[in-house]
Amino acid sequence: MSEGPLSRVTILDLTxxxxxxxxxxxxxxxxxxxxxxxxxxxxxxARGPFIQSTDQEKQSIWHAYFCSSRRxxxxxxxxxxxSEQLELLLTKADIVLTCPGAFGVERSKxxxxxxxxxxxxxxxxxxxxxDCEWADYIAPDIVAGAxxxxxxxxxxxxxxxxxxxxxxxxxxxxxYTAISALSALYNRREAGSGQRVEVSVHECIASCxxxxxxxxxxGEAMEHPDGKVxxxxxxxxxxxxxDVMNAETGSIxxxxxxxxxxxxxxxxxxxxxxxxxxxxxxxxxxxxxxxxKTMDQLRDWVATKNAEDLxxxxxxxxxxxxxxxxxxxxxxxxxxxxxxxxxxxxIGEHKTLSTGAPYHFSDTPWKLGEYKSMNEDQVxxxxxIGWDS
Amino acid sequence: MARPLEGLKILDxxxxxxxxxxxxxxxxxxxxxxxxxxxxxxxxxxxxxxxxYIMWNRNKRALALDMSHESARKTCGExxxxxxxxxxxxxxxxxxxxxxxxxxxxxxxxxVIYIQMSGMGDGGPWSKFVTYxxxxxxxxxxxxxxxxxxxxxxxxxxxxNDHQAGLHGAIAILAGLESRRHSGKGQRIDISQFEVxxxxxxxxxxxxxxxxxxxxxxxxDLPYDEVAPHGVYPCLSNGEGIKGENWIxxxxxxxxxxxxxxxxxxxxxxxEVDSFSTMSLRYKNxxxxxxxxxxxxxxREAYQLMDTLQQAGVPAGVVQSGDNLAxxxxxxxxxxxxxxxxxxHGEVGQTFGDxxxxxxxxxxxxxxxRSRSLGEDNQSVLRDWLNLSPEDIDKNKSEGWLN
Numbered sequence: 027m028s029e030g031p032l033s034r035v036t037i038l039d040l041t042x043x044x045x046x047x048x049x050x051x052x053x054x055x056x057x058x059x060x061x062x063x064x065x066x067x068x069x070x071x072a073r074g075p076f077i078q079s080t081d082q083e084k085q086s087i088w089h090a091y092f093c094s095s096r097r098x099x100x101x102x103x104x105x106x107x108x109s110e111q112l113e114l115l116l117t118k119a120d121i122v123l124t125c126p127g128a129f130g131v132e133r134s135k136x137x138x139x140x141x142x143x144x145x146x147x148x149x150x151x152x153x154x155x156x157d158c159e160w161a162d163y164i165a166p167d168i169v170a171g172a173x174x175x176x177x178x179x180x181x182x183x184x185x186x187x188x189x190x191x192x193x194x195x196x197x198x199x200x201x202y203t204a205i206s207a208l209s210a211l212y213n214r215r216e217a218g219s220g221q222r223v224e225v226s227v228h229e230c231i232a233s234c235x236x237x238x239x240x241x242x243x244x245g246e247a248m249e250h251p252d253g254k255v256x257x258x259x260x261x262x263x264x265x266x267x268x269d270v271m272n273a274e275t276g277s278i279x280x281x282x283x284x285x286x287x288x289x290x291x292x293x294x295x296x297x298x299x300x301x302x303x304x305x306x307x308x309x310x311x312x313x314x315x316x317x318x319k320t321m322d323q324l325r326d327w328v329a330t331k332n333a334e335d336l337x338x339x340x341x342x343x344x345x346x347x348x349x350x351x352x353x354x355x356x357x358x359x360x361x362x363x364x365x366x367x368x369x370x371x372x373i374g375e376h377k378t379l380s381t382g383a384p385y386h387f388s389d390t391p392w393k394l395g396e397y398k399s400m401n402e403d404q405v406x407x408x409x410x411i412g413w414d415s
Numbered sequence: 416m417a418r419p420l421e422g423l424k425i426l427d428x429x430x431x432x433x434x435x436x437x438x439x440x441x442x443x444x445x446x447x448x449x450x451x452x453x454x455x456x457x458x459x460x461x462x463x464x465x466x467x468y469i470m471w472n473r474n475k476r477a478l479a480l481d482m483s484h485e486s487a488r489k490t491c492g493e494x495x496x497x498x499x500x501x502x503x504x505x506x507x508x509x510x511x512x513x514x515x516x517x518x519x520x521x522x523x524x525x526x527v528i529y530i531q532m533s534g535m536g537d538g539g540p541w542s543k544f545v546t547y548x549x550x551x552x553x554x555x556x557x558x559x560x561x562x563x564x565x566x567x568x569x570x571x572x573x574x575x576n577d578h579q580a581g582l583h584g585a586i587a588i589l590a591g592l593e594s595r596r597h598s599g600k601g602q603r604i605d606i607s608q609f610e611v612x613x614x615x616x617x618x619x620x621x622x623x624x625x626x627x628x629x630x631x632x633x634x635x636d637l638p639y640d641e642v643a644p645h646g647v648y649p650c651l652s653n654g655e656g657i658k659g660e661n662w663i664x665x666x667x668x669x670x671x672x673x674x675x676x677x678x679x680x681x682x683x684x685x686x687e688v689d690s691f692s693t694m695s696l697r698y699k700n701x702x703x704x705x706x707x708x709x710x711x712x713x714x715r716e717a718y719q720l721m722d723t724l725q726q727a728g729v730p731a732g733v734v735q736s737g738d739n740l741a742x743x744x745x746x747x748x749x750x751x752x753x754x755x756x757x758x759x760h761g762e763v764g765q766t767f768g769d770x771x772x773x774x775x776x777x778x779x780x781x782x783x784x785r786s787r788s789l790g791e792d793n794q795s796v797l798r799d800w801l802n803l804s805p806e807d808i809d810k811n812k813s814e815g816w817l818n
Contacts, residue, residue, distance in 0.1 A: 030590075031591055031594035073639065075621075077626070159745040159749075160745060162725075164725065165732060168647070168666050172647065172662075172664035173744070174735070178734050179573045180572035182569055186647045189647070190557070190571055191615075191616070192615065192639075194557075194571075194575065198578070198582070202582065205585050206773045209773070209775075213420070213777075215596055217417075221775060221776045224773070224774040225774075228772075229772030232740055232747065233769055233772050234579075238736075238737040239470070239753065243766075258572055260570075261570045265460075269568075271568065277558075278553070279550055281549065283547070341541075346546050348550030348554050351556055352629070353556045356554070356556045356620065357623050360539075360540055361535055362539075365538060365539045365607075365610075376625060385605070386605040386607075387604050388604070390598075
C-alpha cells in the first residue's frame, strides 16, 4: 500500500486537549509524529472512558483515539540529558505543535530562543491570544464553548444552555491546528522558511457558529422576529425549516427543504396539506408563514409514524430527513458497514474497532497507525535523532 | 507580505456551507478561489445576495455560467485544466453530468487535486441519500448525545458538522498538495460528511465496541470523566424571558480549583460535608452540588463573577451570545475579529465578516475582499485563467451562457 500524503513530514506533538485532534489528523495522514511524555506518563492517559479489565493498569480509550499513529518517547526534562534529547527532537522536526502549559512546551521555547532554526514551523494553539485581557483565563472545553459562543446556541427554552457532547469545541481548534500547520508547510515549500503561527481556540469556536453573526449583522434586515440574537430553541434551525420531531416510535429530523413543492406533493398524497395549496403561500411576504404552517402540519403527522420507516421513505423521495440514532446504532450503520469503514484497532492487549477515514485519497490512503504504549519507541527515536548516551 | 497559499488556483463548485467554508479559508490564506455559480442553482441561501451566501464566500472571485449551454461546460472544462484544486459538494454525479467529472479532468490535468464532499461519500447503500448538517447530526449520534436525559429533540443548535466538513476538506486539500509536491501527481479525494461527523463520537463508539457501553445524553457533564462541578449556571438577568437570561459555565477540573471555589463561596457548611469531599463524591452528588452553586450565582452579574472566579484560578466563562461577542469581548474587540468590509457590495451595501482565527507571523492573512455579486469577476477570471480578451468575453456574453 502507498504511504500517506504526509509521509515526508516530521512533527513533534506537544499539544493538550486543545490541539491534540490536529496532531491526530496529521499523524493518520502518514506524518511521522512523535509525542514526548513525562516520566510519569502523558496526563491524557488518565482520560476516560477506559477498557474494562481486571488489570491494574487502566487503558484509556480517549487517549488511544486521540493519540493514534504517534510514536512515544519519555523525556526527563529535569535532567540535562532530557533537555538535550528535546533539543535534538526539535532539530529534526519540520513542525512543532504546542499548547501553552503542555509537557515540553516552555522548555522548547527556551531552547528555540537561542537557535536559528529558520525552517521550523511552530504552531501555538492557545485558549486566548497572549496579548489579550483574558490571556490567563483557564478554559476547559465547556468554558471555551461558553465564551466562544457555542453554548448560547444549544439547549431548549426549558433547559439550561448546553455544551456540545464531548469536547467538540476542541475538535474545532484541533482541525484549525492541522490547517495552520499544513498551510505554513505549503508556504515553506514555496518560500523556504518556516514561521510561528498562533491559533486562538476562542476565535476558532467563534468562526464556526453558522448563523450567529449572520443574525447579529443582518437579523434586522432579514426582518427576523428575534432580531440580532436567536435564543436557544432545541433543534429548530434558524431558518425554521429543520426540526427534530418525535414520532410514534423514535425521533427524526424533518425538513421540507430544499424542494418545498416535493414536500407539498407528499403532503397532498397523505392528505395533511390543509390549506397549503392556497396560492397566497407563494407570495414572498408569506414565505415564513408557509414554512411555519408546513412544519406544524408535519409535526402532527410525524407523531403518528415510525421514525425509521419515515426516514427511508423520505430518502427514497430524495428528501434530507435524518433518523436520530443512538451510538449503538451508529456502530451498526449499514452505510458504514458496507464501506468497511470501522477499522481494527489494538489498545494494549485489547482488540477493538476504531472510527475510519474522514477522507479517502485515491493514491495515498489515510491509515490508522498503531497505538503505542508509553516510551515504546524510545530506542528507535533516540537512534534516529543521533542521541549518543 | 504574501499570504501562505498565494499562487494556488482553486476552482470552486461548492454550495450552502460545508464546501464554501473550506474554500473561504483557503481564500483567506491567499489562494485564488474562483467560485462557479451555475445560474439555475443561484437561489435561496445560494443566491449571492443572501446573507448566508455572503457569510461564506468572501475572498473568492465569482464566475457565473449557464451550465445548460455546451459552451459554458466547455469553458468549465478549460478552467479545470488550469486548476490546482477542483472542489465540489454536490450530490455524487452532478459534475460528471457537466462533463467535468474526475475521470475526464484527470486525463487532461494530471496534477489536479479533485475533492468531492458529498453527504455519504461515493459508494455504499446510502450514497444517494440527501443530507444537510442537521441530517448528519441525527444520523451520527450527535443529536442523541447533545441533549438532556429523556429528550431526543434538542441536539446541536447550529450546523457544526458543516463547519467541520469544511475544515476537514481544507486539511485534505493541503495534504493532497503536499503529496503532489513529491509525487508530481494529483489524486481524487472522496469525503463523506457523514463519516466526518461519526468521528466526533469516536470515544463513545470505541467504548461500545470494547465494553458494550450504551452512551446516554450527558447535558453539561463530561461524558467520560467524573468532574464536578462542571456545568452552566444562571446569573442575574437583565430583562424578561429567555432573552434576558445570563449564564456562566464553571468547571472545577481539579481539587485545587474546587478549594478555590469553596473559598469564594465563603466555605459554607453545605460545601464542607463528606458528600462533597472528593471529586468522585462531588460527581456522584453533582445535582445537589449544582443546586447550591446556582443559588450563589443567580444574583450575581455574569462578567464580574467570571472575572472573580478566574482571578481565583477557577475556570469560568460567560455564556456569550453573538451580541456579547461583538460588544463585550476584549479579544474580539482588540483583534478586530469582527469587521466591516472596506468595499460596499453593489447590491447589498455594507457587508461584514469574521477573521481567520490563525495568525501567521511571516505571512499574515489580513486581506479580506467582500463576497461578490453573480458573475462580478467574469472578466478578470477569464482573462487571468484562460487569457481571453475583452472581445472574446463580450462575444461569450452575447451568446447568453456567460452572465
